[in-house]
Amino acid sequence: MATAQLRARLIQIDEKVSCLDFQLAQLHAERQTITQELAAAAALYPVLTLPHDIVSKIFLQCIDGYEIGIPVTLASVCSPWRVVALHTHGIWTQFEARLGQDRNPQPVEDLFRIYVSRSGCLPLDIRMHGPDSRKPTHENIFRLLGECSTRWRNVYLDTFGPVVLPDYIQGPFPRLRRFRLASSGPLPNLLDAQNLAEVGFLEMDVPAEWRFPLPWSQLTILRFTHVGLLGCIKVLEHTPNLELLKVESEDYMERAIFPPRALLLPRLHTLILRLCESQRILPYLILPVLREIDIGDYALWWWRSEIEELLTRSGCALETLRLSFTNIDDGGQAVTDLLEVAPTVRNLIVSCHGFDSEAFTSFLDGFIRDPPCSRLWSP
Structure with a gap:
């Protein structure tokens, strides 16, 4: 190649190097700007500097119940969070x-x-x-x-x-x-x-003859809502290991149609009863280790005799009594009546939507003067 051509080629190369140097300088300047912005963002939002495993644990703490939108939201905030969310399997369960x-x-x-x-x-x-x-x-x-x-x-x-x-x-x-x-x-x-x-179960039908496609004998907690009381009793015949039973029923049934014998549930320590007809199941239960009864009803004064008979028949020492009612006058008398038949109660939890400050003060003063239990809670 002639000398003139070599010199021309060298000039072209120098020009291209100069152009690339200029582009490189621009990229360095842009990089520095971005780095400064990221540093400022990290100062304003320290969460962006947390390790992924810490962010993952925070995400798990954000999951409260079945709020289905939370995982999707966490995965949509930014790219780093999306990566963490997709690899935190626990938030999708x-x-x-x-x-x-x-x-x-x-x-x-x-x-x-x-x-x-x-x-x-x-x-x-x-x-x-x-x-x-x-x-x-x-x-x-x-x-x-x-x-x-x-x-x-x-x-x-x-x-x-x-x-x-x-x-x-x-x-x-x-x-x-x-x-x-x-x-x-x-x-x-x-x-x-x-x-x-x-x-x-909610609104379950229990026919006269039925099979048992569940492992009833291993159950420890059973909840019936709007299930016929006779059906409840049929099921309870096959649940000897129950520890907690909840019955919520408005089913009125004459005693004559119930089985003549009571059912022994030797491990049941908590009984939850809702609605006014639920107490009709009590004469058919023997609960020797019963420690807590939770009653929610607008007519608590109906319950005294059934509770007294249950405790006497079972020979248990009731420790906790939870009561929910709407009428402070009737409810206050019902509390007194129930504590008379259950003198071993040491924890009384009362919930009444009809409480105002004066009614609550009067109600509480009665217990302070003659305390029947060691603790009284009124949420």
Whole structure:
């Protein structure tokens, strides 16, 4: 190559180097500006400087109950938080959905898939309001429930009408601890749930002859809401290990149709009764280790004789009495009556929406003058 050509090429190279040097200087200046802005942001928002494992633990603390929007919100704030959220499987384990009769189930199905996939292999807490197993559009919802059934931990199904879990949801259910069903249909088959401890039913029909597709004998907590009292008694015949029983009933039934003998529940220490007819189950119970009774009723004065007979028959020493009522005059007398028949009570918890400051002061003064128990709480 001639000398003139070499010199021309050298000039071109020098020009390109100069141009690149200028671009590099611009990039360095931009980098410095961004670094300064990030430093200022870190000073204003120290959370951005936290290690990912600390942020992950904070995210887990943000999950309160079944607030379904929280994980999605955390994953949408910024790229670093999204990375942390997607790798924090624990924030995706609680799913709640409401399926109206006319609501499109597709968004719920898609969101449910996201939660199931992002929760890794962790146990799942699932609440479904309104799924209908007879509705074709809900078929995929129940299929997804079946696909993750080995990960069920707490499951609550509040259905429209009777629900029958599809045949492909057969278990096993190795992690299932609590199951609640609001349906008038048949009971689901959960026999293969060796860790199931708590069951709740709303408006369950108990026919005269029925099979027992649940491991009743291992249950420790049982909750009945608007279930016939005769049906409750039928179930209690098969739950010898119950420790807590809740009955909420308006079912009026004559004593003549009940079984003639009382049921012994040797481990039941807490009894929760709601609504005025629930006390009709008391004559059919023997509770030797009963320690706490929780009564919520607008007519507490009905309860004295039933409670007295229960305590005498059971030979238990009641320690805690929780009472909810709306009329301070009737409620105050009922408290006195119940404490007379349960002299071993040391903790009294009273809830009354009709309390004003004067009524509460008068009510409390009566206990201060002649205290029947060591502690009185009025939330």
